[in-house]
Amino acid sequence: MIRITHLSKTYGPVTVLKDISLQVAKGEVISIIGPSGTGKSTLLRCLNLLEQPDGGSIRVDGVDLLDKKSDVPKIRQRMNMVFQSFNLFAHLTALENLTIGPVRLQGLDRHTAEQQAMEILKLVGLAEKAHHFPDQLSGGQKQRVAIARCLAMRPEIILFDEPTSALDPTMVSEVLAVIRRLAREGMTMLIVTHEMDFARDVSSRVLYMDEGVIYEQGTPQQIFENPCKEKTSAFINRIRSLSWRIESPAYDLYAMNAELENFCEKQILPRQTRQHLLLLVEELLLLHGPLLPSTPIDLTIAYSEKKESIELVLEHRGETNLLQQELLPDELGLTIIQHLVQDIQCRRTDDVYRLTISLKSG
Ligand code: ADP
Ligand code: MG
Numbered sequence: 001m002i003r004i005t006h007l008s009k010t011y012g013p014v015t016v017l018k019d020i021s022l023q024v025a026k027g028e029v030i031s032i033i034g035p036s037g038t039g040k041s042t043l044l045r046c047l048n049l050l051e052q053p054d055g056g057s058i059r060v061d062g063v064d065l066l067d068k069k070s071d072v073p074k075i076r077q078r079m080n081m082v083f084q085s086f087n088l089f090a091h092l093t094a095l096e097n098l099t100i101g102p103v104r105l106q107g108l109d110r111h112t113a114e115q116q117a118m119e120i121l122k123l124v125g126l127a128e129k130a131h132h133f134p135d136q137l138s139g140g141q142k143q144r145v146a147i148a149r150c151l152a153m154r155p156e157i158i159l160f161d162e163p164t165s166a167l168d169p170t171m172v173s174e175v176l177a178v179i180r181r182l183a184r185e186g187m188t189m190l191i192v193t194h195e196m197d198f199a200r201d202v203s204s205r206v207l208y209m210d211e212g213v214i215y216e217q218g219t220p221q222q223i224f225e226n227p228c229k230e231k232t233s234a235f236i237n238r239i240r241s242l243s244w245r246i247e248s249p250a251y252d253l254y255a256m257n258a259e260l261e262n263f264c265e266k267q268i269l270p271r272q273t274r275q276h277l278l279l280l281v282e283e284l285l286l287l288h289g290p291l292l293p294s295t296p297i298d299l300t301i302a303y304s305e306k307k308e309s310i311e312l313v314l315e316h317r318g319e320t321n322l323l324q325q326e327l328l329p330d331e332l333g334l335t336i337i338q339h340l341v342q343d344i345q346c347r348r349t350d351d352v353y354r355l356t357i358s359l360k361s362g
Contacts, residue, residue: 007056018212031199034209080155088134095130098152140171160191238305249292310359
């Protein structure tokens with residue numbers, strides 16, 4: 001239905017979309033996820049011709065959207081968009097918001113348009129509010145009217161740009177329920193969303209966008225349970241991390257501890273976990289200290305909010321894995337480490353020792 005090839009978009013010096021190629025079949029529900037600022041909205045806006053791409057092509061059923069001769073209003077009706085901020089006409093009632101497009105743009109007579117609008121308002125659960133103005137409606141109701149207005153144009157494809165981001169948490173589910181219903185009825189949809197559980201169960205395909213490209217895509221199961229790439233995994237598991245490169249034996253442990261405390265506080269980690277982390281970092285550095293300054297040490301602490309797990313990764317280019325028992329100068333250090341950690345894995349690739357240490361939870 002939609003075929004996007006090598007789409008690119010630049011704002012001044014910033015390349016927002018680098019090289020996007022994507023095909024969408026009729027009836028597909030595609031969720032687009034990714035950190036903010038990675039071009040998700042820009043992609044939808046290019047599809048809806050609210051932005052002019054710099055390169056590449058977009059075809060819908062073979063029609064070239066970027067052709068100067070193409071009928072933009074007609075394309076927008078076929079591929080209609082729902083915005084984060086509703087964009088309802090404030091001076092029109094819910095019903096009038098739904099009839100204005102079909103009457104003005106599609107030449108429908110008012111009576112038929114109103115009948116049709118009432119049917120659609122019923123579908124989104126808002127027939128009772130037909131004569132209310134937007135400011136008499138809650139956020140969730142406004143967004144359902146916006147979806148209904150979009151449906152009134154009889155689109156073949158709907159583009160949703162974070163349809164629930166402007167809503168109070170209590171109103172998110174009523175909007176998602178409407179979108180779920182459309183999915184069941186076979187509507188083709190592209191949905192930019194931060195609602196991961198929703199994306200997981202409504203989509204036939206999930207795109208993870210980062211660095212101006214479709215960084216990884218797959219079925220919801222692939223993306224949410226088995227992402228292939230590190231950035232996707234970090235995003236899905238809401239991993240926050242803190243890294244240091246230690247190059248001199250005179251490293252400032254107090255400054256590092258302060259940063260670590262700060263990090264733990266931001267992630268709201270329990271006091272005991274903080275103490276364990278501080279102790280673990282200190283012991284690991286003591287053990288690896290002899291490598292300095294000839295071999296720098298890279299230390300990363302990664303906290304997965306979703307799994308509520310903490311992982312430390314220590315990398316160095318030394319000759320040996322210093323956590324091997326027989327090499328240890330002091331037994332106590334190892335005992336402390338063993339007491340704090342759940343699992344330690346050591347791998348050597350390309351001269352780099354990589355210790356991956358999972359902290360015991362609780
Ligand atoms: P997302 O929706 O993934 O958060 P956007 O597509 O909104 O990302 O924006 C991607 C980048 O493009 C951001 O860095 C943003 O600042 C920039 N950008 C978006 N719209 C414009 C614009 N009209 N002019 C200049 N820069 C823009
Ligand atoms: Mg956006």
